[in-house]
Each structure stands twice: as structure tokens, then as C-alpha cells.
Amino acid sequence: MTQEGKLTRRTFLQGTAALGAMAALSGCASQEALKPSSAGEAGVASGEVEVRHAWCQMCGPARTHCSTLCYIKDGRWTNVEGNPEAGNNWGRGSRSLCAKGNAAMAVLYAPGRILYPMKRVGEKGEGKFERCSWDEAMDAIASKLLEQKEQYGAKSYGVLSPQFYAVLGTMGRRFLNVHGSPNYMHSAICNSQRMFSRLVTIGGPKHAQATDTAPGQLGKTKLLVVWGYNSENSAINQGNPYARLNAIEKGLKVIDIRPMQDGLASKADIWVPVRPGTDGALAMAILSVIIGEDLYDHDFVENWCNGFDKLAEHMKQYTPEWASPITGIPVEQIYEIARLMGTVKPMGINIGNGIGDQQNDGHWTVACACLIEAITGNLGIAGGGSAGMVAPPSLVKTKGIDVLSDRLPKSKEDEEKGYMAGVADLVGPETPRWFQTMETQESGPTTAYYKGLMSILTEDPYPLRCIFGQSSNPLSATRSPKKVEEALKKLDFYVVMDTQWNSSCDYADYVLPACTNYESSYQFGTKNSAAGTFVAINQKIAEPMGESRSDWEYYLDLAVRMGYGEDFWNGDMDACLREQLDGSGITLEELRAANKGIFVERTDGAKPTEPVYQDYAKMFASLPNGKVQCYNEWIGNKPNCDDTGEISPLPVYHGPAESIAGTPDIAKEYPLIISDVHAYRLCNHSYYVDVPYLRELQPYPWVKINPSTAKQYGIEDGDWVKIESRHGWVKMVARYLESIAPDVLMSRRGWWQPCEELDLPGYEHLDGGSEINVLYDAELKNFDPFNSAMSKQTLVKISKLEGGDE
Incomplete structure (x- = not known):
């Protein structure tokens, strides 16, 4: 060239x-x-x-x-x-x-679409690429994977998992299993973290069916506790806000616990502006009050709780007086909400990402919330947690893609220790190796996303050599982009497949153009209801732009080139789809021809039925002694996920690595706490900032600040500001918000995309840019010892940025 x-x-x-x-x-x-x-x-x-x-x-x-x-x-x-x-x-x-x-x-139709396969011709990070053919790129990738498998073993290959991605969770996992690697690099910033904690505390048959604390019949609930849950952003068109507002009109009382009174929090009866990262202390104090004031359900505790006496004694020390200076919540308010949660019935708790996987105490925070609902007798009752109506069976029976778990080889260590195949070879286990089974995991063994990337730098226990990234930007998706950048520079081989050129592409060896779901017809889904079952497939809205291809096709093509074709329908995606539809009564041709999907009306007279209430023997069957784990015998006194210590069987509180109460010396120079929202209604994590309709509603990187705080620093609404932590600094635009605690700042991550149509720039991921992750402490010792949850709070100082965004 x-x-x-x-x-x-x-x-x-x-x-x-x-x-x-x-x-x-x-x-x-x-x-x-x-x-x-x-x-x-x-x-x-x-x-x-x-x-x-x-x-x-x-x-x-x-x-x-x-x-x-x-x-x-x-x-x-x-x-x-x-x-x-x-x-x-x-x-x-x-x-x-x-x-x-x-x-x-x-x-x-975005102008920034990647249209052709690209090969790096400069140094990593330099951003120099030349166009190449798909054949050249795919042959190079297949050759490298086979070469590294021979030289370092299949485990040297890992894939980055974005927010749950059906392609990766099925086809990608199948490829990993056939290739022989367990390193599915799950984000540890996800619903799975909450599921793990619910599973080991209040049970469930397997990961995807962990017992829920959310009320399944909201119309029968008297008190809803919304805890770190942001459904007006994360589920705005999926029924949750609609159902909650309807229930509020009919008398539902709501306690909303989160640092910023956003959206639906303004409709709550009580807003609890807890300091980011301290929810665990609040949950423990609430438990302490409910137990200490005898507000719990004695019959339930006596018959269905394991180790309640040990929990009761342990919780005496965690009073509201202890929690108040940590959380910033007045002692009286902690007592108030604890007494409401202990006396109003039915009560249900919506547990959100904000507490389950965004804090280094994520496990015990969720576990304590589960215990609050359980010991108050609010599990398995109408209007309480895990008691939803039972829908009639689906009228369209389809099959999932078999991920061929039996193809992943067991190592000698797997055999000796009784592990699931591949667990001993994980480069950075997301949960403890002994805990990872097909029942507890999403689809097989998992390495934590950030820990896998750090193995490249530490080479402990071994370095990953090749990583594939789909629909995920590691310089925004996880903490400490400075360290991630170091890892990408050192990585032997990095391949990206995406619709847009994300900031990690500059470090890739090959960048492949992915088409959107609107340009392929390779995925269908079903929705079952009382009226019937709806099934539909993605139809092509347009031919793939440029030379872009579907992520589904990528895996089939790669598998064939590597000699795995027989396990991948010999590269025929339609054959895969027909296999999934086999026995459903609907053909692929019928699905593709149905421009509004197919609705199969229910004519059998079946209607939703109420569940069997308080069926605790079944609900807790997966738990030690068949009981709620007040003293956790499943995970307690066993090795943590990094094999650096043991997990406590009783709740413990560590707090953020940096906090006003926990690190007062740091707080003298950095007096404010910053955090970021997990989901936001105008973007999908760090994607879609380039979309004009959405960007014009939030043109610049923003930080919400209480006006009284802003005025202390001479900051007006709309001013560019500099936010500094001990780990880095960013620039953002201050936005006044009365309903945020004076010592708290809130923002959102992901501003790397420019919006050319509005002439608005993208912002860099390191110091001086606007990627909030650069502010956080990402030392592995600060991750949750059970589920690898990582904090997204730290201490900062703020000042007006002279010269604005120049």
C-alpha cells in the first residue's frame, strides 16, 4: 500500500x-x-x-x-x-x-460508520490504518488464533463481553468452548452481580432464576423500596415506569434511595439521598433496627432462616448512629425508613445496578436488602418479592443455541478440585472458582473484564495474548482507562468489530465493520402474554452499508477458517436459525415474510394464575439447610474470587476506597464525592452520543451539582469545570440541580463519539478529557471479594475551568 x-x-x-x-x-x-x-x-x-x-x-x-x-x-x-x-x-x-x-x-445512516475492514500499519495507539479485504483480515485472525493456541494454549484467547450480548452469549460462547478457552470476560458491572448475591442469600434454581425481591404484583404492594434503581432511564419503554406511576395513583407508597432525585424519585414519598458507595452501611443499619426493635416475622425466622441468632448478635454494632456519619443520612431518617420497612406489608424492594455492581461492598449490600425483605415476611406473598402471576405456557416453542459446554476440556486441576470444565484456567475469575457451575453462571465460566485486561500487564497467572472486542469500548466500559491503554499497547493481538470507530480501535491490529441489526435477518425473539405469543425476526431495513457484516456471520466465517465448521453449521446461519425453529410450527420463511411479526392468539382459555404463595420449601431448596442464609454457609469461610482471603459468612462493610468518613485526610483536599449513573435514557452506555436527536438534548459532558455547592466555588450553571481526583482529571459542564446532596456530584460516562452533524466533538478518555472512569481508583484489592463488583465513587475537588473547553 x-x-x-x-x-x-x-x-x-x-x-x-x-x-x-x-x-x-x-x-x-x-x-x-x-x-x-x-x-x-x-x-x-x-x-x-x-x-x-x-x-x-x-x-x-x-x-x-x-x-x-x-x-x-x-x-x-x-x-x-x-x-x-x-x-x-x-x-x-x-x-x-x-x-x-x-x-x-x-x-x-450515521456518517461515522465503519464501512471497510482495516489493518493497522502504524504503532499501537497511533491510529494509522489501511483498508484490506475481509479474506485478508479473517485469514490473519484465524492464523493468529491457531498459532497462539499451539504456542500458549487456547486459554490465551479472551473476548470482551459488553452489556449482555446475545451474539456473544450464544455463538461467541460456543466458539470459545470449541476453541478451548474459558475466558469469557464479563464486565462485573451488570445484573449478574445482583443475581449472584440473591442466589446465595434467598435462593433460586440457577443464575437466571435467582429469587427476586422485586414485587411481581405491584398493584398489591403497599410499600415499594427503590434502591439504586434507575428504571426511568434503563427500562423507560419496558413497562416499569408506567406500572409504578399507575400504582402510585392507587395508593402505593415509595421510598427511593439514591444520591440524586432523578425522574421517578421525584414521585417518591421519601427520598433518601445516600452518599454514593455507602448503601451497605445503610442496609446494615436498617437490618439492625428491624432486628433490635423486634419488627421481624418470628414465624418465618424460626422456620426458614439459617443462623438468624448469629446475624442478630452481629448486627447490634451497626446502628443508625454508626451509619449516619458514613451515609450522610440523618439518624432519624434511618429509623423512619427502617420502621416502615419492618411494619408495612406487603413490601417489595427493587435492587438496582447502583448498589449491586457499582460498589466494592456490592455483595453484602444486596444480601442485606434481601435479608430485610425476607425476615420481615415479605417474600412469596402477594405484593411482596418473588410472587408474580404465572403466565400460561408459550404457544411457540423455540430452541436456544447450544453453546456446546461439553466441548470445553477439563484440566487436571479441574478434575482434582471438582471444578466445572475450564474454571482452573480462568485468568481472572469473576466469582470464586469453587462457586462457578453451570447453575450459578450465565452461560459458563467467566473472567472479570478488567481483571482479564490487567493480566496483560501483570502476567499473573498468565497473560492473555489475543482479545476480541465486539460492541464494547474497553476505554469507557470499565475503570482506569490509563491502565487499560497500557494493556492494549502491550497486548499481542487485538481485534475490534463495531459499527463505529471507538477509542480502543487505535490499538487494534484489525478493525472490522459490523452492520447493525437493521441490516441483517439473523435473530428472532418471542414475547409471551395472556393473550397469546408474539414471535418475530429482524428483517433487513437496508442492505449492509459498505462492506459491513453481521456479528453472527463473523463467528461462522472464523469457525470455518479454523477447521471448526462442522460445529458451526458449515457457515450457514440460516441452518442455525432453522435448528432453533425446529418444532415450533413456524418456518424461517414465514418469519421473514411477516412484516409485523406473527401473533399466535391463545384459544385454549388459559389465563395467568396466581403463584403458590409462601412455597418456601421450593423457593429455598437450593440453599444450605433449605433456608435463607442469614449466616451464609454457602459462601462463608471459603476462598474469595482472587484466592487472597476468605469470604465472611456475615455482613461486613468496607466502604469506598476514598470517602468523607473513611478517609478524612484525603477529604481535606478532595471534599466532594463523585459518581455516575449506570444507564441514561439518551444513550446506551457510551454509544449513541453521535446521534443528533439525542446529542442536541445533552450537547456537552455534564456534571450535576447542587447550586449552593457550585456557588462556593464561583461556578455558574453552564460553566465548564475541572474535576480532579488523586487519579486523574476531567472537564465537564456544570448543571445545577437542587435535588442532589451538597457534597455529591453526579455525571455519566462515555463521551468519545463526535456528532459531526451538530459540529460537536468527541472527548478523550485520559486526563483532560471527559471520561469519568479516569477519576476512579481501580486497584484490584478494592473489588468486591465475592463478585468482582467495583466502586464507581471517589473523592474530588472542583473548580471553574478557565478558558472553558478551549
Whole structure:
């Protein structure tokens, strides 16, 4: 390739934007052209408009939550709406979509799309690439994987797991098992962390069916405790806000526990602005009050609690007076909410990401919340936790993709210690090796995302040599991007497949163009209800842009090139789909032809039924002694996930690595606490900041600050500010918010995408950029010892940034 053929990241992106080819391919050349069409059903009736079905991908790649109808006129996708057949949001008939769903067309036609396979020709991090063919890239990847398998063993290969990704959880896991590596690098910033804690405290048959504390019949609940749960951002079109507001109108009382009174928190009867990272102390104090004031259900405790006497004695020391200076919550308010939770029945608790996987005490915080609900007798009762109506069976029986777990070889150590295959070879176990079984894990053995990346630097117990990243930017998805950058520079071989050029691509050896779900027809989903069962497949809304390909196709192609073709339908994705549909009564051809999906109406008269209440023998069957683990015999006194100590059988509180109460010397110079929201309604983690409709609503990286605090530092609403911790600094725009504690700042991560159509920049991931992760302490000793949850709070100072964003 000549020098003229070499491309920096910037010139490459300019090249994609300059492709009026985009406009030619899509008929869409501007933001104006993306505005919804008014043709709608009338256009469909006249034949001027075609409607096609797609599962919305805007809450995550390959999700099948919201079914949409996409309207196409003159070859261009002009409008999208919720599919009334599917039962989104409030049920059948709903056409609603959230802001992200309504902006989906902009993702397909984004000017920053990666269109061609690219090969690095400069140093890692330099951003110099040249275009290559798919064959060249795939042959190089297959060759490298086979070479490293021979030289270092299959375990030297790992994959980055973004927010749950159906492609990776099925096809990617299958590839790992056939190849022989256990290193599925799960984020440890996910629902799984909460599931692990619920599983070992209040039971459940397996990971995906852990007993829930959330009320399954909200209309019968008298008190709802919303704890670190952000559903107005994370589940805005999936029914939760709608159901809660309806229940509030009918008398539901709500306690909302989180640092910032955002969205639905404003509808709560009591808002508890707990300091970020200290929820564990609050939960322990609430337990202490409920037990100490004899507010618990004696019959339940006597018959269904393991080690309650040990818990009761242990909790005496964790009073509201102890917790108040830690949490920033007045002693009187802690007593108030504890007494409400101990006396109002039925009571249910929504446990969110904010406490389950965003704190280094994540496990015990969730476990204590579970124990609060359990000992007050609120499990398995109408309106309480884990007591939802039982839907009639699905009328369409489909099969999942077999991940071929039996193909992952067992090592000698696996055999000797009784581990699940592959566990001994994990480079950085997400949960303790002894805990990882097919019942407790999502789909097999897991390494923690950040720990796997750090193995490249530490080489302990061995370094990963090749990593594949799909729909995940490791410089934003986890903590300490400075260390992540070091690891990517040192990594032998890094491959990225994505729709957009994320900031980690500069360190890749090959960057592959992924098509969106709107450009392929390789995934279907079902939604079952009392009225019947809805099933639909993604239909192609447009042909793949440039040379982009589906992530599903990538795995099939790679498997065939590596000699694994027989285990991957010899590269035929349609054969995989037919296998999943076998016995369902619906053919692949019928699915693809159904432009609104297929609804199979229930004619058998079956209706939702109430569960068997208080069926505790079944509910707790998976737990030691068949009882709720007040004193945890399942995990207590056993090695932690890093084999550096043992897990306590009783609740313990460590607190954030840096906090006002825990590290007062640091707080003298850095007096404010900062944290970030896990989900936000105008983006999907760090993606979609480039979408004009969404970016114009939040044009600049923001930090919410109490006006009284801001004025102490001479900061006006809208000022650019400098936020510094002991670990790095970022620049953001101050946004006044009265309903946030004076010593707390709240922001969100992920600002690497520019929005060219609004002439708004992307921001770097290191010091001086706007990636909040650069502020956090990411020492492995501060991770949760059971589930690898990591804190997203630290101490900072703030000042007005002279010169603004210059």
C-alpha cells in the first residue's frame, strides 16, 4: 500500500462521512431527512410505503425487548414506531418508543460508520490504518488464533463481553468452548452481580432464576423500596415506569434511595439521598433496627432462616448512629425508613445496578436488602418479592443455541478440585472458582473484564495474548482507562468489530465493520402474554452499508477458517436459525415474510394464575439447610474470587476506597464525592452520543451539582469545570440541580463519539478529557471479594475551568 493509501483514524472517518455514497445508498443526506414520515399506515395501504419488522437495538446490541415497525419509502427508512402487536411498554396496542428508539434511523445512516475492514500499519495507539479485504483480515485472525493456541494454549484467547450480548452469549460462547478457552470476560458491572448475591442469600434454581425481591404484583404492594434503581432511564419503554406511576395513583407508597432525585424519585414519598458507595452501611443499619426493635416475622425466622441468632448478635454494632456519619443520612431518617420497612406489608424492594455492581461492598449490600425483605415476611406473598402471576405456557416453542459446554476440556486441576470444565484456567475469575457451575453462571465460566485486561500487564497467572472486542469500548466500559491503554499497547493481538470507530480501535491490529441489526435477518425473539405469543425476526431495513457484516456471520466465517465448521453449521446461519425453529410450527420463511411479526392468539382459555404463595420449601431448596442464609454457609469461610482471603459468612462493610468518613485526610483536599449513573435514557452506555436527536438534548459532558455547592466555588450553571481526583482529571459542564446532596456530584460516562452533524466533538478518555472512569481508583484489592463488583465513587475537588473547553 502506498503512503497515500494509509489512513489515520480522522481521515478514515472523514472518508466515510464524505461518502455521499451514504446518501446514495440510503437516500438520507441530512438530519432533516431523518425526521419521521407522516405517511404511516396510509402510505402502506397505498403501496407507497413498506413496513418491516425489527427488534429495537437502541438499549443494547441484539436485544429483543421492544418490537418496532420500520417504514420505508423510496428505499429510505423514514419512520419507526412501537409494534402494537407485540406488547411493548403497557401491553398490546402500545406504539410508544423511548427517545433512543425514535432516533434509530440515525444509527443506521450515521456518517461515522465503519464501512471497510482495516489493518493497522502504524504503532499501537497511533491510529494509522489501511483498508484490506475481509479474506485478508479473517485469514490473519484465524492464523493468529491457531498459532497462539499451539504456542500458549487456547486459554490465551479472551473476548470482551459488553452489556449482555446475545451474539456473544450464544455463538461467541460456543466458539470459545470449541476453541478451548474459558475466558469469557464479563464486565462485573451488570445484573449478574445482583443475581449472584440473591442466589446465595434467598435462593433460586440457577443464575437466571435467582429469587427476586422485586414485587411481581405491584398493584398489591403497599410499600415499594427503590434502591439504586434507575428504571426511568434503563427500562423507560419496558413497562416499569408506567406500572409504578399507575400504582402510585392507587395508593402505593415509595421510598427511593439514591444520591440524586432523578425522574421517578421525584414521585417518591421519601427520598433518601445516600452518599454514593455507602448503601451497605445503610442496609446494615436498617437490618439492625428491624432486628433490635423486634419488627421481624418470628414465624418465618424460626422456620426458614439459617443462623438468624448469629446475624442478630452481629448486627447490634451497626446502628443508625454508626451509619449516619458514613451515609450522610440523618439518624432519624434511618429509623423512619427502617420502621416502615419492618411494619408495612406487603413490601417489595427493587435492587438496582447502583448498589449491586457499582460498589466494592456490592455483595453484602444486596444480601442485606434481601435479608430485610425476607425476615420481615415479605417474600412469596402477594405484593411482596418473588410472587408474580404465572403466565400460561408459550404457544411457540423455540430452541436456544447450544453453546456446546461439553466441548470445553477439563484440566487436571479441574478434575482434582471438582471444578466445572475450564474454571482452573480462568485468568481472572469473576466469582470464586469453587462457586462457578453451570447453575450459578450465565452461560459458563467467566473472567472479570478488567481483571482479564490487567493480566496483560501483570502476567499473573498468565497473560492473555489475543482479545476480541465486539460492541464494547474497553476505554469507557470499565475503570482506569490509563491502565487499560497500557494493556492494549502491550497486548499481542487485538481485534475490534463495531459499527463505529471507538477509542480502543487505535490499538487494534484489525478493525472490522459490523452492520447493525437493521441490516441483517439473523435473530428472532418471542414475547409471551395472556393473550397469546408474539414471535418475530429482524428483517433487513437496508442492505449492509459498505462492506459491513453481521456479528453472527463473523463467528461462522472464523469457525470455518479454523477447521471448526462442522460445529458451526458449515457457515450457514440460516441452518442455525432453522435448528432453533425446529418444532415450533413456524418456518424461517414465514418469519421473514411477516412484516409485523406473527401473533399466535391463545384459544385454549388459559389465563395467568396466581403463584403458590409462601412455597418456601421450593423457593429455598437450593440453599444450605433449605433456608435463607442469614449466616451464609454457602459462601462463608471459603476462598474469595482472587484466592487472597476468605469470604465472611456475615455482613461486613468496607466502604469506598476514598470517602468523607473513611478517609478524612484525603477529604481535606478532595471534599466532594463523585459518581455516575449506570444507564441514561439518551444513550446506551457510551454509544449513541453521535446521534443528533439525542446529542442536541445533552450537547456537552455534564456534571450535576447542587447550586449552593457550585456557588462556593464561583461556578455558574453552564460553566465548564475541572474535576480532579488523586487519579486523574476531567472537564465537564456544570448543571445545577437542587435535588442532589451538597457534597455529591453526579455525571455519566462515555463521551468519545463526535456528532459531526451538530459540529460537536468527541472527548478523550485520559486526563483532560471527559471520561469519568479516569477519576476512579481501580486497584484490584478494592473489588468486591465475592463478585468482582467495583466502586464507581471517589473523592474530588472542583473548580471553574478557565478558558472553558478551549
